Amino acid sequence: MLKQIYRILILIGVFIVSLYYFSKDIKEVVFDFDNTTIMEETTFPLITLRTEGVIVNRLHGYSSNLNANTVREALTPIGADGTFEVIIDEKAYEIKKLNFEVREFVGNELIEKGSVSVFDEENNLKTAKIRIGSELENDKEYAVKITLITSESRKIYFYNRIKKYDGANLAQKVNFVMEFHEAIKDKSKAEEYAIYLEPDRKKDNTTLANVNIHSGFDLITWGNLNPEFITEVIPTVVENYSDIASFVLEYVVKSEVSGVPEFYKVKEYYRIRYTPSRMYLLNYERRMEAFFDIKLASTSVSQLKLGITSDTDIPYMVSDDKKKVAFVRNRELWYYDLEINQIVRVFSFRQENTDYIRDIFDQHDIRILNIDPEGNVNFMVYGYMNRGQYEGRVAVVLYEFIRADRRIEEKVYIPVDEPYQKLKENMGEFAYVNSMDVFYFHLYDSIYAYDLITRHLTVLAENVDKDHVLTFYKEGYVVWQEAEGPGKTKDIKIMDIETGEIQTIESRQGYKIILLDKIDSNLIYGFVPEDEITTLIDGTVIVPMTGIEICTTQKEVLKTYYKDGYYITGVEVKDNIISLYRAQKETIGGQNIYLNVSDDYIMNQSVESTPFIKVVPRISEEALTEYYIQLPSGFTMDKLPETVTTVNTIISEDPTVRLPKDIRNSGKDEEEKKDQMKFYAFIMGELQEAYDEAADAIIAADEGAGVVLSSVNHLVWERGVKANKSVLSQVESLNIPADQNTVESCIKILARYLGKNIDNENLDTRRISAYEILSKYTDKVPIRLTGISLDQALYYVSKGRPVIAMTGYSEAVLIYGYDSLNIYVIDPKQGKTVRMPLQSGSELFEKAGNVFISYLE
Missing domain, CATH: 3.90.70.10 (Cysteine proteinases)
Structure with a gap:
């Protein structure tokens, strides 16, 4: 009996000791505010440049050490003496030293480097004087990297272009732009500048969102809006030649609309020609976007106000029960729980103590990936990080919004070595997190699968450009095709994005298969006889298809198109119609020539779908045309939604995922790299789009008065600089x-x-x-x-x-x-x-x- 009592006491003791020991190692799964934080405010310095006696080009700092020749933010004209000044607003840092490098754009060859450690100080600003000693070619662009070194030895990088002139006439050009900008604030004063305008009665004069040189005088002078200008305006030089120059002004204004203050981001673009006798205004554009504000919602008709805008496309995703919706506006992510009338600002770089200069630096974007039945949302933020722990970096970051805790948790951080403008052109449409915690994404022509649990990265496919990936999220599939050049395509892959299982649509013997497009939930592809693939004298590869097929993601062929004697050179899908561009073959001088003939069409049964939310216009006296988000019928907004913000989860594991450095060029020889060069059309100081063909980029740049660069930084084409002879x-x-x-x-x-x-x-x-x-x-x-x-x-x-x-x-x-x-x-x-x-x-x-x-x- 006594032994039994001892055994019981021993077992109880072991149990207590075990409980104490293991309880120390059990992780708490309930989150509280002790392991979350709010996003840090901005800290980085800002710099402006003074050249030829004028201050231009406000630059934002990077903590990423990018190649200077990949950034095309602003241009600084310098005189024959090769000097300019850097004006530093230190913000939260103390700057001890400035280094600079000058490099060739093509090849990135170092021309000169130097440093400044003695600064002039005035009005809480430091000024460094830089002199380029090397002999620079006139009218040629060079890449400049400016590195500020803090008292804590931290390095912050700024990127710019310089161009040397014997006479840039910059002061006269800047003065004209700023005088015009000031004059249009006052209708009577603006009368002096009416001679520079080219009003056109066909121009839409019902909106302040997009005003240009052809708009009416009243619209150019702000109509009845009467804006208050609340930020300093520093002109950014976009392009400059001896006579022609382009400038961008970005700022924030406030205005009373129906008695309520509203804020707007404004961007003005000027393209002017200087002559000794007078100035010419070649182009003027003003774009205006209202800041999204929940307090401006119209409860009587259950609408959220967008205000003045030309961007009425609202990316959104709805939960299965139709009671929760996530949407992106002004590069902010919002989550609306209709059932409890609560809206959450999930992610935003906008600060509580607003720094408008940072807030309008819009070099990032947000993409919603999926929303689950509980309302948890996976989303990506990509581009320049305005603030937070990654301030100044360029990256792709995957987050999860956990609705129950109103917190966001970082899952993946992918650093990249190029600015947002180029990053966005290298990001494919396909991005998804499945129920097995696998993160799929398409970046730099490669498709990746990253296991969020095992933290293992897999390359699923390479050499897949954006035009050869089709997403079918509703059906649960993605379709892609690898290509090693025109006419060198491989079989088509269809992957189940939940299981990861991959099926193949193989080509026929003696044919190449070409993935073309999709219509509804079906894919379109064509077959090209290998012996018909022809390279023209200019290097263009012709891939004439003898037939096309439409099939489901389950590989069930629904329709086949083939007509004897006709070749299909391309397709276009619009609404429920597939347009087939056709040709017939002739042989001239031993070479196959494909002559365009009449198009043909395939009609598809239209599938009607009702959007969950839609955007509707309304007219006001002060703001003219404004837009609102109309929430779904059946929902009534009894009062303004309760607005809450999220906190960031503090994570203990490093979420960094580094992509293979050579992934963009793997398997390609030098000739293939040249042939697959991209062409970038820069219009109004921004990268509008990347093109496979130089001609498409040139045509776009000509229409938009811009320039074209190659993906390896060749200056390909410029509008308006061709000599008369x-x-x-x-x-x-x-x-x-x-x-x-x-x-x-x-x-x-x-x-x-x-x-x-x-x-x-x-x-x-x-x-x-x-x-x-x-x-x-x-x-x-x-x-x-x-x-x-x-x-x-x-x-x-x-x-x-x-x-x-x-x-x-x-x-x-x-x-x-x-x-x-x-x-x-x-x-x-x-x-x-x-x-x-x-x-x-x-x-x-x-x-x-x-x-x-x-x-x-």
């Missing part, structure tokens, strides 16, 4: 023998102009394109310009680069000069130079398809 007299001095193979002759003459003699080479232009030959035999990067106009192509001649122009399927001339009436060409068939009227030349080249080839510097 240019003749490359060196070309005329070259030997020009008569030759019936005009394409080969033009290539050889161009090579000789570049200092390369390839006269004895057998170029075989029927088998190898002129693009490939120039790439092989010269040290220049050739560029295909097919599709632009003759006037746009003459930019290259103006820059000292002859242009090969096709006059037929297999004939060409070399353009080497022009004036106001004529172009000057070498015609190898005649063996001499020829002067041709501009109009005649334009018609000749257009009839041949506007096929132009030149090269980049």
